[in-house]
Structures are given as structure tokens and as C-alpha cells.
Amino acid sequence: MSDFDAALNIFAQEAGELLNDMEDALLALESAPGDAEIVNRLFRAMHTIKGSSGLFGFDPIVAFTHEAETVLDGVRQGERPIDAELISVLLDSKDHVAQLVEHCLAAPETALPEDLVARGRSLIGRLGGRCEGAVSPAPEPSVLTSEAGGPISADDHWLISLAFGENAFRNGMDPLSFIRYLTTLGEIRQILTLAPAMPAGDSMDPESCYLHFKIALQSEANKQTIESVFEFIVDDCDIKILPPNAKLSDYLGLLDNLEPAQWQKLGDMLVEIGALTRGEIDSALREQDAARGIGAGKPIGEILVERQVVQQPIVEHALRKQEQTKQKLAAEANYIRVDAGKLGHLIDLVGELVISSAAMNLIVERHGLGDAGDVAAGMNALVGSIRDTALELRMVQIGETFSRFRRVVRDVGKELRKDIELYISGGETELDKAMVEKINDPLTHLVRNALDHGIEPPEQRLAAGKPAQGSVHLNAFHQSGHIVIQVSDDGAGLNADKIVAKAIAAGLIKADHSLSRQEIYGLIFAAGLSTKEQATSLSGRGVGMDVVKKNIEALRGSVAIDSVEGQGTTISIELPLTLAIIDGFMVGCDRERYIIPLNLVDECLEMGDKECNIDEVEHYINLRGQVLPYLRLSEYFQQPRTETGEGRRESMVVVKSGRGKAGFVVDELHGEHQTVIKPLGKVFEKLTGITGATVLGDGTVALILDVPGLVQAAMTRRPSRLTASSA
Structure with missing residues (x-):
């Protein structure tokens, strides 16, 4: 990979992270529209994407992000308030930028598709609208006070204080010439001439200069340019230049966008954003060193404010930024990017x-x-x-995946005209990155189903004595070597009678069934079954829940449902922590060996154990009062037996999958085994009961059992009277 390709990869990763951060910030603004720090996060994200895109010549991204950045700057300046419409158009703009990034990375030399161009124009039009009544807050005035002429406002002017030394005339300096040159940079709106050190009468020396000036200059020049006017008299004049208050917000914005590669001193930060010049810093440092010599040292920020070369809010903001940068760099020092x-x-x-x-x-x-x-x-x-x-x-926190659903809940809620709040807990729970990527689609479907099927319209909730606002809760936690992810809602719950009627009509069960309530709820995962009376763009065609279950089981996981009609539904997904290496329990049947994930093993016992009563005809055991179906692995996989039934000593491994339990009858128990999972080839990918394989120390292959599938197979083979007794 070339350096350019590597840089593009970094750009793509950073753009994705910034866009995700922007979406989180916009959703947070809905509940905290006055939070200035969130607005700054939005501006920084868009500004950074614009700058990075410019480095690679991605002009379409630069052009669009510039428009969005302008709007966000208006929000920061108080020129445009945050409201629901602006948040919506900024969310759409975020999606548009993501599409622009995708296009520029895939085909940087080709023109944008017409639909993308049209969408960009539409969004720019929506971004350009100004809300009536937006008022810019008036900045607090800063002043330079003179003994003779009173205060000079710094609202719109540079305030320049010139205190010439006594030897200025003797050194050939003409104060008026510098003032005249100053007019080439702008317009002098006010000037006060002072002589606070003028001696009385005969004590005055006509060759000495006693003049001080306070000047209000209206100019677009920066501070360094204005200071350069006086570069020849720095030794004969005390110069102070205070920016106008109109620039105060600019400096604060520049501080927010400052991303130093390393920790910077306060003075260096203020020089970099243009609030100070290097000469002003050097002069303040000399004063600080002199004060330290007599034991009266002051912080550099305090000296700068006292010298009236920078406003107090800028110094305070710079100190906060300095501390944030220090903490950020300390945190980043602990991390490195790994491919x-x-x-x-x-x-x-x-x-x-x-x-x-x-x-x-x-x-x-x-x-x-x-x-x-x-x-x-x-x-x-x-x-x-x-x-x-x-x-x-490879372990990552699931919180980032959960946070992405804030946008889903917001958009779907608006589409369905439902007021729904998303609550997240357990976001710090970690699992394999590969698992996070593969669970995203099933979670998306479950969340959308909860929004459409579960949460009732506001009028129905109010009629049922519920608050108008519904809630969806995403939760994650570790349990017995697994991670459990729950999607809960406080909606209408599942109607068991309606599910049964639909299942009978679809031919999935018979009218004289004896299914338990949990098994009835499990029918919603059957292909083609939906309790929705009318199909919508979100759900109602019975397509998807069966795929959700298959995808979860493909990850060696299981899914279970709890529901109380009228109160809500909770769907629990149980997943292994990793897809690569697991702790297994090895068993043997005849000459074959199998691996059972250790965290799914409940207990082991001999088939002749007094604690269990075995029904060989019906394939179930009564284990300490609990009815469990079982499978003989040799029979299930149709292995030829090498011994007679009387010569075998069999054991049973009791396994669990979600809320289901079953027993696997085996010939040998080999104990725990570190298992490296190897995927099956395409020839064997449809083999039932098996999810993978592993290589043993002697070079032979052991098959990894699909525990959820085998438990289901055992439960479907049991007789009806067992179903009734266990319901």
C-alpha cells in the first residue's frame, strides 16, 4: 500500500468518526439546544472534514461543508437559533456528506451523479434559510480609560495605546508619522492625546517626549500587521493593542478549532490564533521574570490582561483549551491505530x-x-x-453501536408520528469487534420492530393510562461467559391468541396444539408470520424476524422473548464473547470427537445415575423433577455403532440455549479443550447441527456442535404430554 493510499484510509476512518460524532451531537442538541460546547463540536467536525477533504482535492466535499460550516458559525455567533427544523436539515447534511465521501473515495475523478448534485442544492437551499427574530447577543464592552477623554469603546474598533518614551525625539522618532501611517490600514475613528508625565513650568525639557496616545482604529488588518507599523519604535514606546470585541468570538472559535500536535504554552496558543503577537508575549515574559526576581511572580495570563493586550475571556478560554489538550494528548498517548x-x-x-x-x-x-x-x-x-x-x-465497547440507534428512533418516530425516547445502559460492555459488526443488522430490525409493532400511538397510550411518550431500552451485560443484549419497549406487548391464530392460518401449528406461552412467543421468528394487520414500509410482511434468528444463531447465539400484554416486550440475545477462540468441552461418540462451547455446558452425569429416570422410547429424562429431552449424538449424526448397547457406558452432557435445555448422550467425556474455530467449507455450510471445526493436537479434526440447533431438534421430537407438563 502506497503512502497516499494509507493517507486515504486514515481520511476515511476519521471522516466516519467525525460524522458519527456529529450525529450524536445533533441528537443531543434536541434535549439541550443551548449547549455551546455541543455546537462547537459540530463546527469542529464539519471544519475538520472540510480541511482534510481540501488536502486530497475533494472539491465537492469542500464546497458543501463550507455552506454547512457557515450555518454552524452563525449558530455559534447567536445569529441563528437551534430548532427542530435546523437539526433535521443538519442531520440530512451529515448523511449527504457521508455520500460525498463515499463517492470521492470510490471514484475521485468522476463527476457527481445528478441525484447527488440535486440533493446538495436542495440542502444548501434549506441551510440558507434564516429564522425570523434571531438576535445577536451584545458583547460586553471592553474599554481603555483615559484621564482626559473618558472611555473609548472597543466594540468595533482596535484600541491602540502608545506611550512614547522621553528619548523618542532624541532618537529621531516623530510620533505623528506613525499615526499617519496607521491610517493606511484603516480609519482612525477617535484619538486622545495625553501627557500624564508632563512636568510643570520650567521643569519641562523641550527635547523630551511626554506624549501618550489612545487610538480607536477601524480596520480589517490583523494584530500582527498593526503592530508592524510600530516595529521601529518598540524600544522607545510602550505599545498595547487590544482587538475589538467583534473579534472576540472569532478568537474563541479559533481556540475551539485549534488541534495542536503537542501541549502548547498559553502564549504560543494566543499567538497562533492571532490574539497576541510575539512581541507582546516576549514583553510580558520579561515582566514576569523581573517580578519573579523580587518574589512577586504572576501567571502570564494575568500579566497579559493587566497590560490590556488581550481580553480576559480569551485567556480563560485558552487556559481551558490548554487543559483539554493536555488531557486529550495524555489519553491518545495510550492508544495506537492498528490495521x-x-x-x-x-x-x-x-x-x-x-x-x-x-x-x-x-x-x-x-x-x-x-x-x-x-x-x-x-x-x-x-x-x-x-x-x-x-x-x-479486538474487544470494543458496544455503546458506539447503541448510540447509532438514536437517529433510527428519532427518524422512525417522526415517520410514525410517535413520541419515543431511547434509553441506553451497559454501553461499556465489551465484545469482539467482528461480533459487533455482525450483530448490527439484527439489532436494527429488532429496534424498528419495537418502534412499529411495540409502541402504540400516543392516543392509544393515553387511553390505556400510559404516558404519551413511549420508550425503547437497549441494554447489554456479561453473564456466564456470554454477552446478553436486550431490546425492550413499554408498548402493547405480544398477544398470544393473535399469534396462535396467525400461526394456524399459516399452517405452522395445528389447532389442537399444546404449546407453552414461551413457545407461542417464539413463533414470531417463523418465516412468513406477522401479527401486523397492515404492511408498512417498516414491517408487517413477516419477512425479517426469521432472518434475525438465523443470523444470531450463525454467531453461535440464541434469542428469547419475554412479554406482558399491555406492558411491553423484551427480546434477549445471548452471544459468545468472541468468534475466534473459545473454551470448549470435548466429548466422544464411537471414534468421532465433538466440541461443545464450555459456557453452554450445565452439568455432566452418567446415564445410570439415580437422580434421573430415563424414557428410552420417548427420548426424555426426569432430572430431579425437571423434564428434559435428549439426543444421542451417534444416532443424530447417523454414526455406525462399534459396540452393543450393553457394552457401552454412556454419559449425558446437559446443555442450555437461551431458556431451553437438553441432554446430549455421548460415549466419552474428554474434558476442557481450548478450541480454535475453523469455518466449514461451502460443501458443508448447510450441514445441520455443526457450526465449525477445530484441529486437535494429534492432527485430527473435531466438529463444533451447533447447540441452539440441536436443543431445538431435541425439543421438537418430544411427545405432546411432555410439552404440556413443562408449559
């Missing part, structure tokens, strides 16, 4: 290391190498630590 491909390769190598470690243990055990046993045990511990650490590198 996801390299991280994936590392995980693969760790997996091979786990397999090699298992092979070494097998050799040590087979040949009775006692001396090597301790070394092997130590290496196993190290391999385990390396495995856990490598997997942690």
Missing part, C-alpha cells in the same frame, strides 16, 4: 499456537516425559495468557 487485517492475522497465529501447544502436551503425555511436563504446563499458562490478551485487543 484490522494485522490484528486478525495475529489472532490466527495465536490460534495456531494453541493447536501446537495441544500437540506438544499430547506428545509429553504419550511418551511419559515427566521432566518436560512442568515446562509444558508453564508454556500452556503462557499460551493461555497470550490468547486472552490477543482476544482483548
